[in-house]
Amino acid sequence: MAIRSKRYAEARLEASSNLELYWWVFMRISGVVLVFLLIGHMWMNAVLTDLNSINYDYVAKRLSQTTWKVYDWLILALALLHGGNGLRYVLDDWVRNPARRFWTKVVVYSLLAFLFFLGSLSLFNHDFGVN
Amino acid sequence: MQVTLKILRFDPGKNAKPEWHTYQVEAEPTDRVLDLLHKVKWEQDGTLAFRRSCGHGICGSDAMLINGRNRLACKTLVKDLGSVITVEPIRGLPVEKDLVVDMEPFFAAYRAVKPYLINEEPPPARERLQSPEERERYDQGTKCILCASCTTSCPVFWVNGTYLGPAAIVQAHRFLFDSRDRGKRERFKALGSASGVWRCRTAYNCTEACPREIPVTQLIEEVKRAILFDRF
Incomplete structure (x- = not known):
């Protein structure tokens, strides 16, 4: 196909990229997955167990199991990506x-990266003291 | 009846900012807003600038923000508005004078979706035939008169100015769903980009604004679907 764009703005309009499509699809899928992950989380911690009985020992015991590490890490990653x-x-x-849009994004993305880093670190690197 | 006509006027040679001017006009309830603007221009203040051509809702020249809604001045009757009428230029495009805006960004987006039949196959001996059902599929898009009412009512278009806008997407829809057209991949480049259909947040302002009653938001969603199913 011949190049028809004469100005930068026109070239941008013709630029081919499916990135926004993938984000759009991701938002739908991650939204549905998050609903079930969060319902599961609430079910296990507020319905099957008494919410008031949850203490450090209960959380430490759960989070020392790989299944719950992965489960909670999925919630963390999907929620931050979906929300972000x-x-x-x-x-x-x-x-x-x-300019203001650019710097707002820099701050927001840094904050999201920090939360993701902190969450992953405490899930996978923290010694909960349970064998 | 006596009508108070408030017009947001701007003269780039005189004012730094647009300012409201108020005119008292004698009008029939069945007069159109375009008739009131004519009365002001011809009888009270000849410096008032606005676009109009056919005056019958076909050329798409006189889209304006009338009483807070984008409409054609030639299709809007005084009796439907009351005795106080406000008229502003359509939003999101640079105002040149009074109600005249620079339409170039609007037409740049229109050109970007390649609004013409693309088919490199050798044409048949007589013509490219189409069934009535195939013709019906893209009928809504053919009603567009490029008045910019939809695009300039879109909150996403107001903000960053890079969004193609509803009108360009409607024009793309008209060819994407034409059984004779083969140019969808070329159009998807513009439509699928960061400034394309994925910026639409389904605010529905465009559907409410369209003077031709095109279900604009629905057509935009159909284009989103077409891109999605083309890829997956």
Whole structure:
């Protein structure tokens, strides 16, 4: 196909990328998966057990098992990605000044990365003292 | 009846910002807003600038923000608005003077979706035939008159100015769902980009604004589906 764009703005409009499609699909799938993960989480911690009986020992015992490590890590990763991408949509729609939009995104993404790092670290590297 | 017509006017040579001017106009309830603008321009203040051509809702020149909604001045009657009428230029495009805006960004998005039949196959001896059902499939999109009412009512279009806008997507829909067209991959480049259909948040402003009653948001969703099913 011949190149028809004459200006940068036109080239951007014709640029081929499926990235936004993949994000759109991810939002739908991760949304559905999160609903079931969170219902499961609530069911196990608020219905099957008495919410008031949950203490450090209970959490430490659960989180020293690989299954629950993976389960909770999935909630962490999907929630941060799903919420973070939703926040990106909001910032793209509402922050008009390009420079301010860029720096807001830098702060938000850094915060998300920090939360992800902290969550993963405590899930996989913390010694809960349970054998 | 006596109508108070408030117009948001802007003269780039005089004002730094647009300002409201108020005019008292004698009108029939069956007069159109376009008739009121004519009365102001011809009898009270000849410097008022606005676009109009056919005056019958076909050329798409006189889309304006009338009483807070995008409409065609030539299709909107005084009796449906009351005795106080506000008129502003459509939003999201640079105002050149009074109600005249620079339509170039709007038409740049229109060109980006390649709004013409693309089919490299050798044409048959007589014509590319189409069944009535195939013709019906893209009928809604053919009603568009490119007045920009939908695009300039879209909150996403107002903000960053890179979104293609509903009108361009409707035009793309008209060719994507045409059984004779083979250019979907070329159009998907513009439609699937970061400034394409995925910016649509289904606010439905476009569907409410369309003076041709095209279900704009539904057509945008159909284009999203077409891109999705083309890829997966």
